[in-house]
Amino acid sequence: MKTVEEIKAAIEAAVPGAGVEIVSNPSVSAQHSLRLKPGCAVAVATFLRDDGDLSLDYLSNATGVDWPDKEVAEKVKVTHTVTKTVDGREQQVEETVEETRKRVVPGCIEAVYHLYSVAKGHGPVVIRMKTANRRTQVELPSLTPVWRSAEFQEREIFDLFGIVFTGHPDLRRLLMWVEFKDHPMRRDYREPDDFEYEPTAHDEVLKRAGEHRSREQGHGNRE
């Protein structure tokens, strides 16, 4: 099988402006991956599927990974011009100080796809895409038109991570119920205090019972 570098070169020859980036994997598995630009992802995916040498016709696994915003503290050398009294005179002196600055590295949600070839028997080739941020720009192109096996898996990512796949034929929640609001697999997800907050007929009954009880208490005829 081709190495990731060769696959990158092949993609860039076939899809101009694809801008593929290699993400190296430091573990012993050495499954390095290719990060695609969301704009060209469908074209690149179609190339990977239909190319004669690669023929990655089988999308095995599609999943999401959440990378929250990270606060990084880094030491920076800063040069200030300070007024100092040197030898009895006031002078402008340049002074270098080390300062700790805090910087927020914006997070993203990543979609990871593992591709294999049934025709050639090789794999995996790992491709990934990331969203611009975690809250407002969470759209990525859907690869379901290229590989049908992404259909339920992308629905699951949408459900649990909140990536909106544009071009998906049937993007609905897969595992959680329709009225559910949050995305449980995000790392900052907080489960509600009452787990039974799914709107049910039960709530209405409790509300009516409460009203009834307060009315009875007002009349003073409660046992």
Added chain:
Amino acid sequence: MAVAENKTEKPEGWNRPPVMKPDGEGELLEVAMGPHHPSTHGVFRMDVALDGERVIRLKPVFGYLHRNHEKIAEGINYLGSMPFTDRLDYMCPLTNNWAYALAVEKLTGQAVPERAEYLRVILGELTRIVNHASSIGFLIQEMGASGTPLMYAFKEREKILDLFEELTGARMMCNYMRFGGCRVDATPAWLDAVRKVLAGLPRFADEFENLLRGNEILMARTQGVGILRPELAVNAGVTGPMLRASGINYDIRKVDGYGLYNRFKFRVPLGEHWDVYDRFMIRLLEMRESFGILEQALKDIPGGPVMDSKAKLRGFRPKPGEAYGRIEAPKGELGFYLISDGGPNPYRYRIRPPSLINLTVLEDMCLGNNVADVVLIFGSVDIVLGEVDR
């Protein structure tokens, strides 16, 4: 069905289910099959639109058994997830253990002693026999022969589960594999017990094959029903016996040669008609191949430790990185995708469930068939809801 005959030419939407039009007479009937339908093997719903008896739309609804196993696993250490994997596909706990152990071993580069690999192969193939036998039993039950043929399968299954219990301490929640080997060694007496059970299995397979080959009603109901075209099967990520019944030669035991499968001689049965009948014949033939693998493994199993001496159980922290490991589970490709950030818990823990992904093509196979056949086609996918919903 508008599917391109030629593989290179792929028109827009070629891999989508076709749009079925009602014939215009009478009204459409929408039926919710499930979540407590006897054919669904658990809690699962199919929203079916019927035009008379004909299915014109089918949407599966999941999530009744969802417990977010992946989130739980991100909160506990690596080894702590091992007992949870038993609960995914509770018909075949040992292959789930194996897939997870394999993924972690890929992540850390952990070696596995030879005897442990042999034990894994033996247990994996016994699990395959359990799964395939019960799934054929369920098929016959779903056609109306309630109980008896399924109990034939369960009789053999019980013998194998007794072996699991003797070795691991539990019939179904085995929790047996570890990263770098297996938890306890098998005694010579246990291996003899396996040989004894194995000696009786071919007779059972013959009996079952007579049921499948000689029963006219069964053949009339299953042959030519629920056809899955090979190019769609590959594109939809269908794996396991379903894929091979569509005539695609893809068995991860052969392709990846994980464990010690390169050492064993076995054949990969393939279907020619791509229908429900083929799927069950493939399962039966795979069972027979498993007998062969078991015989070879029981003959060659060496002595030695079952746990690598360098394997770390306490303070297990893989180096940062990621790995995807997969095996040929009885239902299809079972994979685990792990990301480590160097901590004691996995940063990301993902299960690739074969049961869920094989259901992608359920609508394609059912459209245009009678509603009674939906039960059979669904049964031929062979799912367990513990794995679909996770």
